Amino acid sequence: MPQSATKPFIDVLSGQRQAVPPVWMMRQAGRYLPEYREVRARAGGFLDLCFDPELAAEVTLQPIRRFGFDAAIIFSDILVIPYALGRSVRFEVGEGPRLEPLDDPAKVATLAPLADFGKLQPVFDALKIVRSALDPRTALIGFCGAPWTVATYMVAGHGTPDQAPARMMAYRHPEAFAKIIDVLVENSIQYLLAQLAAGANALQIFDTWAGVLPPAEFARWSVEPTRRIVEGVRAKVPDAKIIGFPRGAGAQLPGYVEATGVDAVSIDWTAEPAFIRERVQSRVAVQGNLDPLALITGGAALDRAVDDVLANFAQGRFIFNLGHGIQPETPIAHVEQMLKRVRSYRG
Numbered sequence: 368m369p370q371s372a373t374k375p376f377i378d379v380l381s382g383q384r385q386a387v388p389p390v391w392m393m394r395q396a397g398r399y400l401p402e403y404r405e406v407r408a409r410a411g412g413f414l415d416l417c418f419d420p421e422l423a424a425e426v427t428l429q430p431i432r433r434f435g436f437d438a439a440i441i442f443s444d445i446l447v448i449p450y451a452l453g454r455s456v457r458f459e460v461g462e463g464p465r466l467e468p469l470d471d472p473a474k475v476a477t478l479a480p481l482a483d484f485g486k487l488q489p490v491f492d493a494l495k496i497v498r499s500a501l502d503p504r505t506a507l508i509g510f511c512g513a514p515w516t517v518a519t520y521m522v523a524g525h526g527t528p529d530q531a532p533a534r535m536m537a538y539r540h541p542e543a544f545a546k547i548i549d550v551l552v553e554n555s556i557q558y559l560l561a562q563l564a565a566g567a568n569a570l571q572i573f574d575t576w577a578g579v580l581p582p583a584e585f586a587r588w589s590v591e592p593t594r595r596i597v598e599g600v601r602a603k604v605p606d607a608k609i610i611g612f613p614r615g616a617g618a619q620l621p622g623y624v625e626a627t628g629v630d631a632v633s634i635d636w637t638a639e640p641a642f643i644r645e646r647v648q649s650r651v652a653v654q655g656n657l658d659p660l661a662l663i664t665g666g667a668a669l670d671r672a673v674d675d676v677l678a679n680f681a682q683g684r685f686i687f688n689l690g691h692g693i694q695p696e697t698p699i700a701h702v703e704q705m706l707k708r709v710r711s712y713r714g
Contacts, residue, residue, distance in 0.1 A: 376506040389437035394692030420492035445512025451482035468524035472543035498566030509562030513574030514551035556599035578615015636690030640679035652684035
């Protein structure tokens with residue numbers, strides 16, 4: 368796994384604070400960019416774009432060319448694992464993902480134990496293309512969805528406001544739900560290892576729906592599967608750099624960090640700064656946590672929000688990012704404003 372000490376993003380994950388925090392944005396390859404919209408229209412469907420190595424590499428590189436971010440994240444989706452497991456996965460315009468629901472134990476029994484990773488070869492090919500095109504100082508991030516979050520879509524067949532279908536199944540049929548989680552853990556390990564082999568320098572595990580779980584369920588369905596993935600990846604690649612993003616975890620973040628062994632956590636914009644500094648950043652790097660709506664707003668409000676994030680976290684090991692993905696309506700000029708302010712910081 369190529370890792371250069373000259374990559375500021377990787378240096379932070381390795382424990383070295385940077386005077387100017389490295390910066391990238393979740394969903395930085397996306398609809399706010401006109402060049403992305405052009406390629407997206409040419410590709411056809413969303414999965415067609417994900418599984419065309421040349422086009423996926425192109426949209427991955429677009430924000431790097433435009434903004435010079437310190438890290439690129441491969442363009443893909445967290446639901447490619449269910450797709451490789453043989454589940455029906457499609458994306459409806461304006462409605463998001465649609466899957467064949469696994470909403471009772473009989474249906475769970477039909478779940479294949481092993482993914483067909485040949486279906487994901489285009490992702491690995493895209494990683495190789497991007498790695499060869501990136502400046503040596505720019506890191507390349509691979510990723511997967513955390514088993515809990517991916518399972519919420521697999522059970523319901525679509526996104527829901529509070530992921531009640533998966534939560535109910537975990538209560539009613541814990542053994543069947545645990546089978547889904549176990550399959551996702553094992554296949555996510557293999558998927559992440561293949562991304563590292565294809566050129567990724569670091570990995571991020573997105574647990575977008577972690578925050579809907581009560582503490583005991585959070586420990587069982589979010590923390591423990593993530594710990595198993597980290598352990599499984601490091602069994603093969605001991606120095607793998609891994610970021611966890613249990614969105615909405617709040618006061619449960621210290622326990623998550625201790626149990627999972629991640630090198631960094633990404634935090635959302637609701638995180639309480641003093642708590643994060645004292646209980647989390649004292650142990651691992653922190654990534655975040657500008658409110659995406661402040662980025663849309665721009666002007667003096669954006670400057671204040673950027674300054675607040677830097678004041679709160681830039682004295683420790685820190686990667687500047689958003690508290691979640693950039694919104695499609697975000698003006699490009701506001702991204703440029705944010706970057707200028709972050710890069711003028713000298714802490």
